[in-house]
Amino acid sequence: MLDILRARLTFGHRTRALPEPGENPVAEGFRGLPAIAADRCPPDCDACVAACPTGALSRDAAGPRIDLGRCLFCPECMAACPQGAISFTRNHRLTATDRRDLVLSPGDGPAPVTPMAAERRRLFARSFKLRQVSAAGCGGCEAELVVAGTLVFDLSRFGVQFVASPRHADALVVTGPVSRNMRTALEKTYAALPEPRLVIACGACAISGGTFAGSPDTHAGVGNVLPVDLWIPGCPPHPWTIVDGIVRLLGRMPEKMPEKMPEQMSEQMPAAGGGAARNRARTTPAPPRQPERPEAQPHRRREKRS
Amino acid sequence: MNTAADRHPAARPAAGGGSAEVLTTRNPVVVAYAAIPAHAPETFAAVVSSRLDGGGRLIALFGVPRPGAEHPEVLAAVAADAPGTVALARMTPAPAYPAITAVHPQAHGLERALWEEWGIKPAGHPWLKPLRRIDPEVPSPGDASFYRIDGEEIHEVAVGPVHAGIIEPGHFRFQCHGETVYHLEIRLGYQHRGVRNLLRGKPVPRWAAAAETAAGDTAVGGALAHALCIESLAGIEPSPRAQALRAVALELERIAYHVGDLGALGGDVGYLPTAQYNGRIRGDVLNLLLTLGGNRHGRGFVRPGGVRADLDAAGAKTFSERLALHHGEARRSADLLLGTPSVLARFDGTGRISRAEARTLGLVGVAARAAGVDLDTRRDHPFGAYRFKQVSVGLGQHGDVHARALVRRLEMDRAAEFCAATLHELPEGAALRPCGPLRPGHLALAMVEAWRGELVHARVTGADGEVIAAEIVDPSVHNWFGLALVLRGEEISDFPLCNKSFNLAYAGHDL
Numbered sequence: 001m002l003d004i005l006r007a008r009l010t011f012g013h014r015t016r017a018l019p020e021p022g023e024n025p026v027a028e029g030f031r032g033l034p035a036i037a038a039d040r041c042p043p044d045c046d047a048c049v050a051a052c053p054t055g056a057l058s059r060d061a062a063g064p065r066i067d068l069g070r071c072l073f074c075p076e077c078m079a080a081c082p083q084g085a086i087s088f089t090r091n092h093r094l095t096a097t098d099r100r101d102l103v104l105s106p107g108d109g110p111a112p113v114t115p116m117a118a119e120r121r122r123l124f125a126r127s128f129k130l131r132q133v134s135a136a137g138c139g140g141c142e143a144e145l146v147v148a149g150t151l152v153f154d155l156s157r158f159g160v161q162f163v164a165s166p167r168h169a170d171a172l173v174v175t176g177p178v179s180r181n182m183r184t185a186l187e188k189t190y191a192a193l194p195e196p197r198l199v200i201a202c203g204a205c206a207i208s209g210g211t212f213a214g215s216p217d218t219h220a221g222v223g224n225v226l227p228v229d230l231w232i233p234g235c236p237p238h239p240w241t242i243v244d245g246i247v248r249l250l251g252r253m254p255e256k257m258p259e260k261m262p263e264q265m266s267e268q269m270p271a272a273g274g275g276a277a278r279n280r281a282r283t284t285p286a287p288p289r290q291p292e293r294p295e296a297q298p299h300r301r302r303e304k305r306s
Numbered sequence: 307m308n309t310a311a312d313r314h315p316a317a318r319p320a321a322g323g324g325s326a327e328v329l330t331t332r333n334p335v336v337v338a339y340a341a342i343p344a345h346a347p348e349t350f351a352a353v354v355s356s357r358l359d360g361g362g363r364l365i366a367l368f369g370v371p372r373p374g375a376e377h378p379e380v381l382a383a384v385a386a387d388a389p390g391t392v393a394l395a396r397m398t399p400a401p402a403y404p405a406i407t408a409v410h411p412q413a414h415g416l417e418r419a420l421w422e423e424w425g426i427k428p429a430g431h432p433w434l435k436p437l438r439r440i441d442p443e444v445p446s447p448g449d450a451s452f453y454r455i456d457g458e459e460i461h462e463v464a465v466g467p468v469h470a471g472i473i474e475p476g477h478f479r480f481q482c483h484g485e486t487v488y489h490l491e492i493r494l495g496y497q498h499r500g501v502r503n504l505l506r507g508k509p510v511p512r513w514a515a516a517a518e519t520a521a522g523d524t525a526v527g528g529a530l531a532h533a534l535c536i537e538s539l540a541g542i543e544p545s546p547r548a549q550a551l552r553a554v555a556l557e558l559e560r561i562a563y564h565v566g567d568l569g570a571l572g573g574d575v576g577y578l579p580t581a582q583y584n585g586r587i588r589g590d591v592l593n594l595l596l597t598l599g600g601n602r603h604g605r606g607f608v609r610p611g612g613v614r615a616d617l618d619a620a621g622a623k624t625f626s627e628r629l630a631l632h633h634g635e636a637r638r639s640a641d642l643l644l645g646t647p648s649v650l651a652r653f654d655g656t657g658r659i660s661r662a663e664a665r666t667l668g669l670v671g672v673a674a675r676a677a678g679v680d681l682d683t684r685r686d687h688p689f690g691a692y693r694f695k696q697v698s699v700g701l702g703q704h705g706d707v708h709a710r711a712l713v714r715r716l717e718m719d720r721a722a723e724f725c726a727a728t729l730h731e732l733p734e735g736a737a738l739r740p741c742g743p744l745r746p747g748h749l750a751l752a753m754v755e756a757w758r759g760e761l762v763h764a765r766v767t768g769a770d771g772e773v774i775a776a777e778i779v780d781p782s783v784h785n786w787f788g789l790a791l792v793l794r795g796e797e798i799s800d801f802p803l804c805n806k807s808f809n810l811a812y813a814g815h816d817l
Contacts, residue, residue, distance in 0.1 A: 003642055004579050011635065014586050027593045031600040053511040074606035075614050076511055088600070132472045136497045138522025138813045139474060140603050146472050150585035164470035181439055181496045181816075182475055185467045211515045217440075217500035235515075235605060236522070239589075 015154045018247065024090045025240050031073045031088035032238070038063025038106035040085040051080035054210060062106060068094055069102040069207035072235040094233045095245030099223065102207070102231055113230070115251030120196060123170070125250050127159045130173050130200070131166045133189050135182040136218060137175030140236035141203035145173065148239040158247055166190075171198035171229070177205040177218035178225050190226055198229040200246070203236050210235060327353045328384075328393040333687035335383075335392055335751040336538035339370075339766055342381070342394045342749065347403035350380070353395050357384040358410045362393065363668055365762050366751065367416040368777040369424035375399040378424050381775075383751055383764070387686040392751065405431040412668025415783045438816050439495035452491050455481040460488075463798060467496045474812035482798055490793040490801075492786055497816035505765070505776035509536070509744065517763070518605050520778055521814025526552075526559040526595075527756030528778075528814075529608035531763035534689060534752035536610035539744040539767060545735025546691075548612030550728050553691035555595060555604050555613075557721035558629075560757040562591040564714040564721075565636045567809050571711055572643045574803045575652040580643040587639060590632045597625065612738035622729045629729075633722035640715045653708035657792040657804035660705060669788045671759015671781045673808055676713045677705030683755035697724050705792075707807040744771040758782065758811065780814030 019025040026032065041063050048064055049057045056070035057077055064086065066077075077086050096102050096111035104111075116124065134142050148155045149162060163169050166189050178186060190199070201222045204210030209220030219225055232245045247253050329342045345353055358364060362384040369378035380397040397403060405428035406413040417428040418437040428434070436444050444450075454462065461482050467475035475496040481489040504516045517532030518525040530552055537543060544552075569584025592602040599607030599615050607614055617625060643649055659669070664677040674681055682699040684692045700716035702709030744767050751764040759781030766775040789808045793801060 007579060007638060007642055011583055027596050029597050029600050051511055053515040072515055073601065074515065075600060079614065133468055134474045136499050137474065138519040139811065140519065140522035142472050142474060143523060147589055151582055152586055152589060162472055177499060179497060179499055180442055181498055182467065185475065189468050211512060211519050212499045215500040215504060217498055236603065238602065
């Protein structure tokens with residue numbers, strides 16, 4: 001007993017505050033949001049496109065474009081580029097509510113997350129229960145979802161918890177490309193969720209099939225089986241990416257761009273004709289902000305308390 | 307005592323002795339495919355059986371398609387641990403052969419897979435059923451027929467594929483009398499993604515990613531086994547520095563998952579301090595992998611030809627200090643767990659498997675060593691940096707949950723020592739060497755001691771150097787049946803604890 005207390009004292013308190021927009025909580029070396037310096041690209045070079053394991057890269061007149069829904073955040077494109085035009089920033093904010101916003105053009109910052117409608121926020125903002133289904137996930141995304149609930153990230157401080165029964169759940173968190181052998185079980189679990197229900201696709205496989213896209217044994221992503229409300233890129237996503245995406249979906253974090261764009265990019269604006277969906281999402285006026293209610297940001301209060 | 311020749315009369319050794327029966331080589335294997343002795347089905351079964359009689363372990367058994375033939379050839383690899391050799395034999399195309407499982411139960415999973423994937427029937431296999439449900443026409447694992455016990459007070463409990471927690475899918479069917487489990491049948495296959503199909507053909511960038519996500523919690527192990535195969539086929543060897551950094555990454559993966567498992571074992575018996583601390587410490591160790599290679603799971607780090615990132619001298623020093631800190635915390639947290647009488651009361655004697663049973667079933671890794679089976683690929687079939695720097699093997703005695711926890715703690719300690727010693731004197735060399743085209747008509751096979759146990763990858767190249775057969779044998783293929791067996795006679799409420807003490811892969815099994 002004394003040993004337990006002694007360990008408790010030395011190990012200390014490890015829960016970290018939710019990072020502000022623009023703040024970087026992730027360790028040095030992390031490959032997060034890519035940055036593309038299209039001005040360095042020689043005209044006929046497609047070394048990065050050829051090196052990508054999942055076909056996430058494409059190239060047109062504006063430069064390379066990366067589909068974060070397919071990207072494994074591996075170093076292959078960076079290593080293949082003779083000009084150092086592709087790099088990865090430490091930015092962990094990668095989630096999007098619109099699949100098209102995951103396609104990153106030169107000059108793009110993080111994709112926008114549209115908070116859920118006021119009606120749903122009333123239901124879910126303070127209590128959002130998740131049922132996880134691994135539909136042929138390799139174990140990576142599952143592990144990071146578990147970690148998102150551990151004491152460092154403490155997803156439950158936002159009222160977000162994983163529950164055992166789909167009947168108790170508000171959203172389904174799906175990992176994996178959806179194997180043929182898991183499709184029925186996934187559909188049955190979804191059917192068991194009470195309305196209104198959401199679907200969160202977690203990881204490259206769940207978004208696009210990832211490494212397994214094109215394999216006839218899989219359905220190349222949950223979007224081909226169920227309607228998806230939130231896309232969390234990564235292979236696997238960092239726990240902060242998961243926390244960030246869900247908290248923003250709940251409308252509990254101010255939705256603004258980070259103060260600083262990736263350094264290489266600061267002078268470049270989105271190229272003409274590039275990233276139509278993305279530009280549209282940017283130019284659309286932000287949804288009317290909900291009146292700030294005290295419960296809108298209870299996580300701050302909780303952190304002070306601890 | 308029966309000998310292989312008695313059981314399979316066709317298998318009298320040819321004149322000239324037994325040397326032509328098999329091709330004997332060492333890990334990592336690379337041989338001309340044509341040099342592997344080919345046998346007719348009966349002889350093949352007898353040759354493989356005779357190797358297993360002598361204490362060998364069947365580490366791979368898979369089909370190799372031959373142009374124009376209706377059935378593929380079959381390739382068998384048997385590891386002999388004491389001399390550290392691997393014996394290879396192949397079977398000429400045939401629709402059936404005498405089942406090896408009938409005599410050596412350790413072959414049951416590999417023979418089921420061979421039958422399911424290639425239609426080659428192991429005649430006399432005592433329990434032939436699909437392993438992974440590769441054919442969608444086969445009923446789903448949950449709908450298939452199960453071994454049943456009848457009786458008025460016997461009841462059946464079905465669990466999965468969707469479980470209560472955040473874990474991968476599998477189906478478990480218990481035959482119970484009251485609380486006592488008489489039999490557990492485990493049906494997997496939900497995770498089948500066709501990984502091995504993605505590893506065939508000409509080299510593509512996707513290969514390494516597929517090897518890393520075959521079992522996503524063994525990304526370093528999978529990438530390493532894949533890289534060893536490709537390097538063997540390309541005829542190159544990474545620099546000593548790259549090999550040392552790979553070994554550090556493999557040991558970090560081991561530490562991270564052993565720490566996580568010890569915490570989860572604590573959680574399953576309601577001992578929360580270790581459960582909470584280890585969740586965090588595991589993350590700290592994963593962050594070391596991130597420092598090394600940019601990804602918490604070590605993905606994108608090991609590549610054919612070496613590694614994708616290097617550590618400078620200052621980096622290696624900081625790295626060692628951080629590892630020492632986290633290992634110290636992990637050790638303290640594990641000591642809390644394993645020094646608490648109420649925890650030991652639950653661990654001790656639960657889910658026991660004897661050494662003889664573990665050997666018969668061909669268990670590998672932590673589960674085997676906890677039962678006293680002295681087996682570790684890093685020592686017996688050394689690869690990469692382990693040829694120069696040894697890790698002493700940690701053995702348990704009783705084969706129960708307690709022993710599996712103790713072995714994990716021991717391996718965690720020794721892995722940390724290994725990393726510290728390796729980082730202290732990192733050899734010189736380039737991080738990555740270019741990897742040329744693959745030699746045509748060769749077999750490459752690599753055994754790696756991943757954190758769960760021995761992971762085997764094999765590739766066979768065709769006439770143009772394209773891969774025509776790719777095989778992965780995850781340690782879980784051998785060990786799932788061990789879990790089913792330890793449940794016999796236990797209470798059903800002990801299933802989560804036993805399951806966690808094995809912590810086997812679903813994705814790695816289903817591929």
